[in-house]
Amino acid sequence: MDAAADSRSKEMRLRWKCRRGLLELDLVLETYLQRTRYDGELVELLDLPDNEIWDFVSGRRDDYEQRFAGIVARLRAT
Amino acid sequence: MSLALPVRKYDAIVVGAGGSGMRASLELARAGLKTAVLTKVFPTRSHTVAAQGGIAAPLANSTEDNWHWHMYDTVKGSDYLGDQDAIEYMCRRANEVVVELEHMGMPFDRLENGKIYQRPFGGHTQDYGSAKMAMRACAAADRTGHAMLHTLYQQNLRANTQFLVEWMALDLIRDPQDGAVVGVTALEMETGEVSILQAKAVLFATGGAGRIYAASTNAFINTGDGLGIAARAGVPLQDMEFWQFHPTGVYGAGVLITEGVRGEGGYLINKDGERFMERYAPNAKDLASRDVVSRAMTTEIKEGRGCGPEADHVLLKLDHLGPEVINQRLPGIREIAIKFANADPVREPVPVVPTVHYQMGGIPTNYLGRVVVHEGSNHESIVPGFYAAGECACVSVHGANRLGTNSLLDLLVFGKASGEQVVKDLQTSPKPHRNLPKDAGEQTRARLARLEAAGSGERVADVFAELRRTMQAHCGVFRFPDDLAKGVERMKAVAERAARVYIQDKARTFNTARVEALELDNLVETAMSTIVSAEARKESRGAQARADFPERDDKNWMKHTLWYKEGNRLAYKPVQLKPFTVEAFEPKARTY
Incomplete structure (x- = not known):
C-alpha cells in the first residue's frame, strides 16, 4: 500500500472508531475531527469504555493514565 | 461487480450487538449453534451503553410488588395499544431475566441485606395504579446499560459467540417460494468486501432509529438499519408514528438535561422571559409529565414565542438556583450546558427543545420474537427464518408509549425469548440450509x-x-x-x-x-x-x-398501523387485548 493510501486508511479507521454508543462522545469527536485528520493518542483513548472517556472529557474524573493527558486536554478544549 | 458474492454459512445470524442482540446470541451459542453476530461498532459501544435508569422487575425487594401490577402499569402506560399477551409474557419473565443477569455477574446496586436495590420510576405503581409507587427499577448506579453490555459481552465470549465487528448488514435474502429469510448481504468495512451470510435463522436486533429527527438523544449509529432492510424486503413496519420525546434536550445537540433540573427548581421561559408552564399546568408547572411539557414548548415555538434568531427553541433557566445547588445537586449538567450549548447555567439560561428519545414501533413480531406479517385474514402469519428483538422490534409491549425501565427489560426478555425460539426451530426439526435464490445479493x-x-x-x-x-x-x-x-x-x-x-x-x-x-x-x-x-x-x-x-378514539383507532414500502401504503391489524391467563385490562382514561 502506498503512503497516501495508508494514511487515508488510518484516518478513515479512526473516523469510524469515533462512532460511539454515547451521543456526547459522537458530538465532541465529530467536532475534534473537523480540525484534526489523525491523532494516534486518540486511537488509543478510544479503546476505553464510553462512560470512562466521557468522564475524562467532561472533567468529572481526572484519574486517566498519564499517556492520555494530551488528548484529554485537547478534547476538553473542543 | 459482476462476479458472484462470496458466501459464508451459519446456523444463525444476529444483526446488532446491543442488549437484545447479545442476550439472543447467548442462547444460540450456548445451544451449540454456529452463530455470527454482525455489528457496526464494537459490541460494548452499542447504544444500550447510554441507558441509565434501570431494569423493571417486580422482585419486591423493597416494596410489595407482583407481575400483575407491573402488567397493569405497562398496559396503561401503552395507552392501551400494547398487546396484552406479550405484556403478560414480559412481566412474568422479568424476575427470571434479572436474576439470571445477577448470576452472570452484573454489578447491581444492593440493599443492606444483599438483595438487589430497587428504586421507584415514573408510571410504576403498586396495586393497579394507586398513589403508592412500586420500587421496581434494578440499576447499577447511573450506568445500568453499560454494566449490562459488559456482562453480556463477557458471557458471549465464554460461550464462543463469533462477532463480526465493523460489519454492516445491507439487505435480506428471501426465498421467493414462501418468503422465508435465508440470509443477509453484508459489508465488511475493513476490506470493503460484500458477502452473503447464509443462515437458517436471521435475528434482527439493530436498535432504534432516533437519528431521523434533528433533535435526538440517540447516538450517530442509530440509523434504523434493520427497519430499512426489512422494509425493502417487503416486511411492513408497525406503529412507527409512536416516538417518545424528552422535553429538555440541548438545542442543536440533543444531549439530555435530566428532569432533575426542574425538580431542583429550574424552569422554562419563552422569548418574553415568561414562565409559560404556569399557563399550561397551573399546579404542576414545569414538573408536569413529559408529554404535557413537550407540547407546551412546541406551542410556544409555533405561536412565535420561541427564542433565538430562528425562534425555534425555549430556554431552561437555573441561574437563580446558585452555583452551589447546580454543582452539588446536578452533577454533570453544567459541563453539558457549557460544552454543547455554550451557556454556563450559573449565569445564563440553556437553550432546549423537545428531543426524540425512543421508538415504540418497529418490525412486527409475536411474543416469541418471530416476525409476523398480515396475510389475508391472518394478522400473525409467520415469516420463516426471521426474528427480531429489542427497540427495532414491535412486539408490542410499549404500545403508544413506553414506561421508563421497561426498555431494558424488553431487551432481556425478548432477546432471550427470540434466541430460545431460534434454538427450538432449528433443533426440533433439523433441516439443511435452503438453496439461495438465483438473484441472491x-x-x-x-x-x-x-x-x-x-x-x-x-x-x-x-x-x-x-x-x-x-x-x-x-x-x-x-x-x-x-x-x-x-x-x-x-x-x-x-x-x-x-x-x-x-x-x-x-x-x-x-x-x-x-x-x-x-x-x-x-x-x-x-x-x-x-x-x-x-x-x-x-x-x-x-x-x-x-x-x-x-382525544383517544378507541372505537376507530384501537389498532396497530402497518406501513409497507411498496406503494407507501398502510394497513391495520387489531390490538391483542386478551392476555394468556388473566382478565384483560379494559381501556380507561390514562391519567396519573
Missing part, C-alpha cells in the same frame, strides 16, 4: 453499483440534514394537520433526492462515505413510515398528539 449489488457509478448528484450530508429538519418540523412531539400533510410531500422529495446521492470517495477499504450513503437509505424508510403513519392516525394516543384530534 442482486438488490445489494444494484445499490452499490449505482453508488460506484454516480459521478455527481446529491450530497449524503445535505439530504440527511433535510430529512432530519423535515421530521422535526412536520412530525414532532405535537402534530398539526397541515404540517403533517406538507411533511409527507416533503419526505417524498427527500426520498427522491436520496435515490440520487453520490459519493466522491470510491475507495474500497474503510469507506465511511459509502457506509453513510447506505445508512441514509435506512433512515429514509424509517422517516417515511413514521410520517405517513402519523398523518393517517386521526387521534391522540400516547406519543401521538394531534392538535386536530386531541
Whole structure:
C-alpha cells in the first residue's frame, strides 16, 4: 500500500472508531475531527469504555493514565 | 461487480450487538449453534451503553410488588395499544431475566441485606395504579446499560459467540417460494468486501432509529438499519408514528438535561422571559409529565414565542438556583450546558427543545420474537427464518408509549425469548440450509453499483440534514394537520433526492462515505413510515398528539398501523387485548 493510501486508511479507521454508543462522545469527536485528520493518542483513548472517556472529557474524573493527558486536554478544549 | 458474492454459512445470524442482540446470541451459542453476530461498532459501544435508569422487575425487594401490577402499569402506560399477551409474557419473565443477569455477574446496586436495590420510576405503581409507587427499577448506579453490555459481552465470549465487528448488514435474502429469510448481504468495512451470510435463522436486533429527527438523544449509529432492510424486503413496519420525546434536550445537540433540573427548581421561559408552564399546568408547572411539557414548548415555538434568531427553541433557566445547588445537586449538567450549548447555567439560561428519545414501533413480531406479517385474514402469519428483538422490534409491549425501565427489560426478555425460539426451530426439526435464490445479493449489488457509478448528484450530508429538519418540523412531539400533510410531500422529495446521492470517495477499504450513503437509505424508510403513519392516525394516543384530534378514539383507532414500502401504503391489524391467563385490562382514561 502506498503512503497516501495508508494514511487515508488510518484516518478513515479512526473516523469510524469515533462512532460511539454515547451521543456526547459522537458530538465532541465529530467536532475534534473537523480540525484534526489523525491523532494516534486518540486511537488509543478510544479503546476505553464510553462512560470512562466521557468522564475524562467532561472533567468529572481526572484519574486517566498519564499517556492520555494530551488528548484529554485537547478534547476538553473542543 | 459482476462476479458472484462470496458466501459464508451459519446456523444463525444476529444483526446488532446491543442488549437484545447479545442476550439472543447467548442462547444460540450456548445451544451449540454456529452463530455470527454482525455489528457496526464494537459490541460494548452499542447504544444500550447510554441507558441509565434501570431494569423493571417486580422482585419486591423493597416494596410489595407482583407481575400483575407491573402488567397493569405497562398496559396503561401503552395507552392501551400494547398487546396484552406479550405484556403478560414480559412481566412474568422479568424476575427470571434479572436474576439470571445477577448470576452472570452484573454489578447491581444492593440493599443492606444483599438483595438487589430497587428504586421507584415514573408510571410504576403498586396495586393497579394507586398513589403508592412500586420500587421496581434494578440499576447499577447511573450506568445500568453499560454494566449490562459488559456482562453480556463477557458471557458471549465464554460461550464462543463469533462477532463480526465493523460489519454492516445491507439487505435480506428471501426465498421467493414462501418468503422465508435465508440470509443477509453484508459489508465488511475493513476490506470493503460484500458477502452473503447464509443462515437458517436471521435475528434482527439493530436498535432504534432516533437519528431521523434533528433533535435526538440517540447516538450517530442509530440509523434504523434493520427497519430499512426489512422494509425493502417487503416486511411492513408497525406503529412507527409512536416516538417518545424528552422535553429538555440541548438545542442543536440533543444531549439530555435530566428532569432533575426542574425538580431542583429550574424552569422554562419563552422569548418574553415568561414562565409559560404556569399557563399550561397551573399546579404542576414545569414538573408536569413529559408529554404535557413537550407540547407546551412546541406551542410556544409555533405561536412565535420561541427564542433565538430562528425562534425555534425555549430556554431552561437555573441561574437563580446558585452555583452551589447546580454543582452539588446536578452533577454533570453544567459541563453539558457549557460544552454543547455554550451557556454556563450559573449565569445564563440553556437553550432546549423537545428531543426524540425512543421508538415504540418497529418490525412486527409475536411474543416469541418471530416476525409476523398480515396475510389475508391472518394478522400473525409467520415469516420463516426471521426474528427480531429489542427497540427495532414491535412486539408490542410499549404500545403508544413506553414506561421508563421497561426498555431494558424488553431487551432481556425478548432477546432471550427470540434466541430460545431460534434454538427450538432449528433443533426440533433439523433441516439443511435452503438453496439461495438465483438473484441472491442482486438488490445489494444494484445499490452499490449505482453508488460506484454516480459521478455527481446529491450530497449524503445535505439530504440527511433535510430529512432530519423535515421530521422535526412536520412530525414532532405535537402534530398539526397541515404540517403533517406538507411533511409527507416533503419526505417524498427527500426520498427522491436520496435515490440520487453520490459519493466522491470510491475507495474500497474503510469507506465511511459509502457506509453513510447506505445508512441514509435506512433512515429514509424509517422517516417515511413514521410520517405517513402519523398523518393517517386521526387521534391522540400516547406519543401521538394531534392538535386536530386531541382525544383517544378507541372505537376507530384501537389498532396497530402497518406501513409497507411498496406503494407507501398502510394497513391495520387489531390490538391483542386478551392476555394468556388473566382478565384483560379494559381501556380507561390514562391519567396519573
